[in-house]
Amino acid sequence: MRTGDFDAAWLPPAAFRAVGRRRTLLRAGDGPLVDTVHGEVADACGRFGGRVVRDGGEDAELVLEVTGGPAGAGLGDEGFALARRGGTTTVTASGGRGLLYGLFHVVRLGEDAFRGERPREEHRPALAVRMLDHWDNVAVHPVMGQVERGYAGGSLFWADGRARGDLGRVRAYGRLLAACGVNAVAVNNVNVHETEAHLLTDRIGEVAAIADALRPYGIRTHLSVTFAAPMVLGSLPTADPLDAAVRAWWRGATARVYEAIGDFGGYVVKADSEGRPGPFAYGRSHADGANALAAALEPYGGTVHWRTFVYDHHQDWRDRSTDRARAAYDHFTPLDGEFAPNAVLQVKHGPMDFQVREPVSPLIGAMPRTRLAVEVQATQEYTGQQRHVCWLGPMWSEVLRFRPEGGSGPRVGELARGGLVAVSNAGDDPFWTGHPLAQANLYTFGRLAWDPRADPGAVLDEWIRLTFTPERSADPVRLTDGLHAVLDGSWATYEKYTAPLGVGFMVQPGHHYGPSVDGYEYSPWGTYHFADRDGVGVDRSTATGTGYAGQYAGPWAEVYGSVETCPDELLLFFHHVPYGHVLHSGRTVIQHIYDTRFEGVAEVEEARRVWAGLADLVDPARHARVAERYEEQLRSAREWRDQVNSYFLRKSGVPDARGRTIH
Template sequence: MNFNLRQLAFFLLICCCIPSFVLAEDGSQLWLRFPHIKQGISSNQIFVKGNSATINIAKKELINYWQGQAVELKTDTSLKSLKDGFKITSDPKKITISSSTEIGLLYGVYHILRLQETKADTQNLNITEKPSYDVRILNHWDNLDRTVERGYAGYSLWKWDELPNVISPRYEAYARANASIGINSVVLNNVNASPNILKKDYLEKVKVLADIFRPYGIKVYLSVNFSSPKVLGNLENSDPLNKSVKVWWKDKTSEIYKLIPDFGGFLVKANSEGQPGPQDYGRTHADGANMMADVLKPFGGIVMWRAFVYNPTPEDRAKQAYNEFVPLDGKFRDNVIIQIKNGPVDFQPREAFSPLFGAMKKTSKMVEFQITQEYLGFSNHLVFLAPLFKETLDSDTYAFGKGSSIAKITDGTLKTTQLSAIAAVANIGEDNNWTGHHFAQANWYAFGRLAWNNDLTSDHIADEWLKQTFTTETNFVNPIKNMMLTSRETAVDYMMPLGLHHIFANEHHYGPEPWGDYPGARPDWTPVYYHKADANGLGFDRTMSGSNAVSQYNSPLKEIYNNINTTPENLLLWFHHVPWDYQMKNNKSMWDNLAYKYDKGVKGVRTYQKIWDQVESYVDKERFFAVQSKLKIQAKDAFWWKDACLLYFQGFSKMPIPYDIERPIHELEDLKKIKLNMKHHN
């Protein structure tokens, strides 16, 4: 075929305009691939009044991807009790999506598209959906220099140096992905916040993002530095009871809302890990949070005040948030929500749930999860986090009697609040596949789906995600779903089984370092603080005769956890210092159980390698080899964890590693020499 220059230019233009889903699969389309659909229904098959930006997005999605009958989008004020939820009904001629809000109609559109892509029934629909939480929020730990603390998928999406003039197409793609799973809020910047985010030039950049996100139903929030009045306003201090400080925050808040009328509010990390806060001036967390809440109140804004606080103290670190916040129960304004990490230490592969959830009965509370895998192998390890999220949400705190799950306490079922909320630290960066590992996308998806409906099962979520992201072929979905559903427990097995926790390498938290006892370091920043291995046994004694952390839980949990014989074995070493020869329920010693768990974890990852290799024919080459390569790393890392921990702890137990499990392949002294040069924001 002969092309002249004009024809060649036209051909290249057409090629550039072809949607990327027909190209090699790089993961950039996430779960919104629609690989077999070239065109959806025509515009004259969509019945809707109005022509807003949100409605236009809903129509565009249907025109591009819906292949069923005609669709009517209908706002219905009688459905206000569903909030941004929706009703979907169908007859042979059309589907009707009804909601009291336009964003609810868009959510309904994404719902039927999900049904279509997972090959569910779209003919006999009678669906009512109401979100479990009002505020469903991603926390980005993104810095203004575009590094990402605990980020493993490249630099930040937010190109601050280019904003507000240059707008990346990924901003809208990001908003669309979130809206498709019901996420409606985003904190743009790191909780270790720079005061500069509140400068006028940065607020104008934030406004651009807020304008892009708004049609997708997403509100913008900011992490703020408590010392901002002193740093930016040149005030003498940032004391929350100082009238000048209050005026500064009031003026700054007014400035923000003039630019962004639907601004969500502030996220605050205060008096933790060196961050400034009200305690610097002899004030309480309530004093600081309430001052900010008062200036946000006229605009409908909220304060999310983090309960992740700990300072150098001889007290058990797991007790500190409870000790600081429980005395303040009932003293916070109604537009303050206390944001509590799922566990009392720090996003461990497994933790007991934070006792704060069952203790602060007069205060609004929200769960903070971590999607980014800071403690779970970064973007190298395949670990599906829905089971971890569900484990926390389904945990019974007994705060209001039996059945007081964390889900019911935080979603307003048992404790009526002005707003209910749930948060997770994002794993999103500028990598083509957004999250650094193709399967890490599933954790972003899982959080969104559980924030929308906390009754969903891990199985259901994995099934949805796989069918949309890869294929609906049963021979692919079933084995890979099983791999996903077991992957979190497998990671716990090869990292920290039986309730072990925080025995990671210093600072970057990648790889094992149970021998870590750093000269001059704070004790609670060292692994030996947490595992307390000695000749007698292993584990942190948090019983009434130990640190007494068990007393922070409601009955009957405090009694269950206090007794070594009734403590769940997957939390045994969290609550007890257990003798090496302690006989467990399978009649084997604690030491043998520890060894078998590590071995099981290694075998689990090796099994995943085999499973993945067997489904090669169902996956495009680019993603197949990318995941295969990551599994090789994970397998090596699992063996590294097994050898490091068993060889180190064997020095205390003086007991043989059971002879029917694979022998170590490393020398302990060689493992101790490993020093990885990794940063938080690689």
């Protein structure tokens, strides 16, 4: 299933069989996206015996058409309509982008697209921006490596200190992204170091080359920039966003960016966060900061994505009143209404930092006059670093379906008017994502960004059908069932053997892989569990704790604020309880800790067994890579189980009710 030096992922040639066998009419005029569509269909036909014509031809089985007429109206730039009548399947769009998405939709449907009659159905992306942020460095960072928190080799974009000369793989990446709906990519790390700062100015040509490679698949390129750019690059004495020279500098720099990249997407900024420069140094607000860049981008239709990941990372662990979870809300809600229309606040989905279980950030929904984007993390920093199988679809879906105001209020997926963003998990690894099954996260992200209400299980099924083409397999049912068995519950499994009940951060400091229960307990990072001999958890209630629970709207302040109503899985995020506290599940907290650790390991053992049983149905290289990673996952899961259990046994003194070995 390889194409060249890398895995075909969810676009193996076999996935195009149904399209490639047909007679296709492309009635779409010209343009680069239409050319892409034509190329895709022509390639498939070359392989499977069909043919494609541009204009003419009465007997087409598949019609791909761009129309400005009533049929295209209302579909928008990216939408498409699909219908089948009288033996002809028709995809209609108002332009090349929609047509490309429509084509990939037909690919997903396979032979189903060519059966019976199909009334016209319209598809439009729910979110206009479906973006991947790459934390890629140009210069290899001595500690973080080339890709910060990357677990899939080096960068797809950068090698040997510059943009890759051969961007063929970047184009292939763009194609994979288009096939799942992603339409924006930021090509460098939000921690903008010295080398990378120059991409904005004297090295913009390299960014333009990457943009050229992504453009045929409808993907706009964005750039992470440093707030201090006017000083670092422009030799100004200040980066004060209200300073006229600073604003002029941004205007000039941005004009030159658009000269190089006419459809440039905009800037991504991490300011006043973990040591990055920002407007606080000048007594300015984040709205002042974001708006300065937004003003420079506005004439060209560009956007600034301004991250809300702002907190005190020099916190004193002795100080129990400061709560990092409160930070984004406290910093940003007072600024609602002050941000320019093309400034988007990019909010991490949870209040902390991509833990395996967090509540939804209370900032989402709390700034009705501001465009928010929600950021998730496809790269598995805290979820097994692509050595563990952890399919994040269910987690992201839970976030996107959450209703911040409760009742029938809007869902997160509707409130994210600025888009959905994921930190990418892809690199130059032959399997793109290190762990071949982590490709499912990348695919699922794109599809949920297109439709946040999609059933993640159905998306996973799509991914399986495209990637493994089970209908061509000797045992489609065993293959499909096996893949679902190892993936469907993998997030829940990972949660079971790692930090319990939402408390998070029991990882080894620095690299964040593997357990260290107290690893971040006495640190300056605001990441504590407060376990003592009597109990564990963080009191974030309004009555007796940090008051974080009170940041929630609707019923949630009350639900989370009370031990009685707080959901089990978030109990220790919101409350400090005795080990003997009885959960809604009927188990005590301490017994829950023990039980779920043992369950999690048993589930990994079972998944490994299931995977081993698929050896005859999966490409050998892919099977071997996954099998090898299961060995490490199992070793690591046992280490998690034993360290967490020993830690809490030593502390609580409560023996396991079932008498299992705790060291």
